[in-house]
Amino acid sequence: xxxxxxxxxxxxxxxxxxxxxxxxVLLIANVVMNPARFHPAAWxxxxxMAAPLIGAALASAPVIMAGRGGIDISVGPAMxxxxxxxxxLFVHGGIASPWLLWPVALLLGAGIGAINGFLxxxxxxxxxVATLGTYLILTGLTLTILPAPLGPAPGxxxxxxxxxxxxxxxxxxxxxxxxxxxxxxxxxxxxxSDDRAAYTAGVNVTGVRFLAYVIGGLLVGxxxxxLTALIGSADxxxxxNYTMIAIAAVALGGVSLAGGRGGLIGAAIGAIDIFLxxxxxxxxxxxxxxxxxxxxAVLVLAVVLMALQDRPTKRSHA
Amino acid sequence: xxARPASLRPAxxxxxxxxxxxxxxxxxxxxxxxHGLGTLLIPGYSAPFAxxxxxxxxxxxxxxxxxxxxVVILGGIDLSIPFIxxxxxxxxAQLYGQGWNFALVCLLVAVMAIxxxxxxxxxxxxxxxxxxxxxxxxxxIVQGLVLIWTRGFPTGSAPKAVSQFVSIGxxxxxxPVAGVIPALLVLTVLIVLVLERTPFGRRLYALxxxxxxxxxxxxxxxxxxxxxxxxxxxFAAVTGVLLLGFTGSAYGDVGQPYLxxxxxxxxxxxxxxxxxxxxxxxTLAGAxxxxxxxxxxxxxxxxxxxxxxxxxxxxxxxxxxxxxxxxFSTLV
Numbered sequence: 001x002x003x004x005x006x007x008x009x010x011x012x013x014x015x016x017x018x019x020x021x022x023x024x025v026l027l028i029a030n031v032v033m034n035p036a037r038f039h040p041a042a043w044x045x046x047x048x049m050a051a052p053l054i055g056a057a058l059a060s061a062p063v064i065m066a067g068r069g070g071i072d073i074s075v076g077p078a079m080x081x082x083x084x085x086x087x088x089l090f091v092h093g094g095i096a097s098p099w100l101l102w103p104v105a106l107l108l109g110a111g112i113g114a115i116n117g118f119l120x121x122x123x124x125x126x127x128x129v130a131t132l133g134t135y136l137i138l139t140g141l142t143l144t145i146l147p148a149p150l151g152p153a154p155g156x157x158x159x160x161x162x163x164x165x166x167x168x169x170x171x172x173x174x175x176x177x178x179x180x181x182x183x184x185x186x187x188x189x190x191x192x193s194d195d196r197a198a199y200t201a202g203v204n205v206t207g208v209r210f211l212a213y214v215i216g217g218l219l220v221g222x223x224x225x226x227l228t229a230l231i232g233s234a235d236x237x238x239x240x241n242y243t244m245i246a247i248a249a250v251a252l253g254g255v256s257l258a259g260g261r262g263g264l265i266g267a268a269i270g271a272i273d274i275f276l277x278x279x280x281x282x283x284x285x286x287x288x289x290x291x292x293x294x295x296x297a298v299l300v301l302a303v304v305l306m307a308l309q310d311r312p313t314k315r316s317h318a
Numbered sequence: 319x320x321a322r323p324a325s326l327r328p329a330x331x332x333x334x335x336x337x338x339x340x341x342x343x344x345x346x347x348x349x350x351x352x353h354g355l356g357t358l359l360i361p362g363y364s365a366p367f368a369x370x371x372x373x374x375x376x377x378x379x380x381x382x383x384x385x386x387x388x389v390v391i392l393g394g395i396d397l398s399i400p401f402i403x404x405x406x407x408x409x410x411a412q413l414y415g416q417g418w419n420f421a422l423v424c425l426l427v428a429v430m431a432i433x434x435x436x437x438x439x440x441x442x443x444x445x446x447x448x449x450x451x452x453x454x455x456x457x458x459i460v461q462g463l464v465l466i467w468t469r470g471f472p473t474g475s476a477p478k479a480v481s482q483f484v485s486i487g488x489x490x491x492x493x494p495v496a497g498v499i500p501a502l503l504v505l506t507v508l509i510v511l512v513l514e515r516t517p518f519g520r521r522l523y524a525l526x527x528x529x530x531x532x533x534x535x536x537x538x539x540x541x542x543x544x545x546x547x548x549x550x551x552x553f554a555a556v557t558g559v560l561l562l563g564f565t566g567s568a569y570g571d572v573g574q575p576y577l578x579x580x581x582x583x584x585x586x587x588x589x590x591x592x593x594x595x596x597x598x599x600x601t602l603a604g605a606x607x608x609x610x611x612x613x614x615x616x617x618x619x620x621x622x623x624x625x626x627x628x629x630x631x632x633x634x635x636x637x638x639x640x641x642x643x644x645x646f647s648t649l650v
Contacts, residue, residue: 068646069591119634124643126591132578133634140627195646205646244454257448289465296458299451300441307445
């Protein structure tokens with residue numbers, strides 16, 4: 001963030017190098033195996049297919065970066081609830097305007113994030129337990145308001161999974177860039193790497209962590225819209241799948257689960273890695289069982305290689 | 319009402335762990351209160367058969383949570399438990415169905431489970447990777463391999479003795495409860511003795527509360543992590559075999575509800591996920607609380623989706639009552 005460009009670049013290469021290397025290899029393999037799907041003309045659709053996972057990974061990242069066991073396992077179910085509410089408003093409520101549905105999605109996401117943040121930082125329940133509680137509540141709530149899948153989605157929303165798929169991700173990138181101009185990001189990293197030191201330095205640790213949950217919630221809202229765009233309907237069971245795979249993507253992208261290291265770029269790279277792996281294995285026509293083994297193997301291999309690479313500069317995790 | 323569990327188990331809880339003891343007593347009190355509430359609201363809630371059923375369900379959860387308790391005391395988390403449960407469930411049924419000797423099947427499943435667990439521990443501690451990611455990845459690999467092996471359609475069943483051991487209507491000698499209940503009580507005493515009265519147990523707590531300082535006390539972190547994660551997988555495998563007897567047929571996803579329930583049982587029982595704190599007696603109380611909530615809500619006629627939501631709400635309420643963490647400023 002500070003200093004000349006070159007050390008910063010070297011640092012981020014070191015941080016993201018591994019995820020980027022996998023990305024390049026997988027991308028080349030995909031283009032060779034499946035040229036039609038990866039033709040530049042299809043990039044919009046392709047990005048639209050990857051977007052929900054990228055969004056879920058982005059949404060999981062800020063809370064993890066805030067440290068002290070910070071994690072949000074309610075990301076998937078929260079996406080499911082926003083997905084259900086948006087489609088219910090459209091189909092039964094007759095609300096089709098993006099100027100209403102987008103704020104609803106983002107506010108709902110931010111609200112869930114604020115509840116998680118309140119439980120984890122003010123009530124001080126261990127984050128994995130607090131978000132496990134909201135995970136169960138959100139899953140139950142979604143199934144109650146929407147027992148069966150429902151469609152369709154508004155036309156403008158469906159086009160967000162096609163040629164316009166870069167738009168939501170672009171807006172997120174701009175907002176994050178803007179946020180990185182404020183002291184918040186520095187404070188988040190300080191809190192994540194050593195909250196006691198940050199506290200003695202006068203940082204409002206509780207406030208920063210709470211804000212991390214709210215930002216994660218906003219990103220959940222956006223991820224849910226990208227999911228709705230992709231599936232073009234509401235499905236009460238589709239959201240929950242995203243939690244674990246998003247956390248895996250975040251880890252793959254070089255974000256330390258101990259907090260204080262990594263960023264949204266890494267999370268996005270990790271998510272794209274997983275998407276490319278999925279798409280490559282599907283091109284090979286393997287069964288979903290093999291897909292699962294490959295998932296697990298790549299995840300373990302990636303974190304092991306990353307840990308080996310980090311070894312010389314390893315800090316004891318006390 | 320609150321004094322009873324304390325007087326039942328004074329020897330297990332050493333003085334000096336007052337806060338932990340309070341949490342354990344609190345969890346038992348909540349379980350009792352929930353049971354009282356159920357008896358008031360639902361006719362037949364305290365009928366012998368209902369209590370026997372709840373005890374068996376709680377016992378299965380308690381066995382599955384042994385490993386999670388140990389791992390959490392160490393400051394880790396084990397997400398591979400549901401996958402190992404499914405693995406043991408399917409592999410035991412499949413091999414027994416192919417005519418293998420059941421003792422041999424159990425031995426083989428146990429050895430494989432322990433090996434998987436030790437890999438979890440070795441990778442997490444040896445390379446300093448968060449166990450959440452390691453155990454999730456390893457668990458996915460294990461489940462995928464089982465699915466490939468059985469092509470998604472596991473067959474086979476458990477011997478009669480195992481079904482009898484966990485049967486709701488089962489008896490153990492003169493006792494009107496299934497054999498798994500007295501077995502669990504004996505196991506509890508053993509676990510508490512190991513944790514409270516052996517050097518290994520003290521090392522486990524020491525390593526959990528201060529991983530940085532423990533090596534200076536001649537504790538080998540890597541070895542402890544491998545043993546504890548091996549034990550965690552072993553008890554998950556035991557749960558898988560018991561569930562095979564309980565449900566009667568093999569099912570690869572049988573362990574999935576146990577992913578979050580083991581964590582919830584451990585936390586409701588007063589353990590801290592940052593390590594160094596927790597007891598198996600507390601986890602027993604946690605398993606009872608979770609089983610009571612589930613039975614109560616289903617008994618009140620709620621839909622599964624509503625039960626799940628209420629379950630989440632109750633966990634949050636309970637943990638905010640007595641599972642709160644210290645403010646980090648008290649750690650400065």
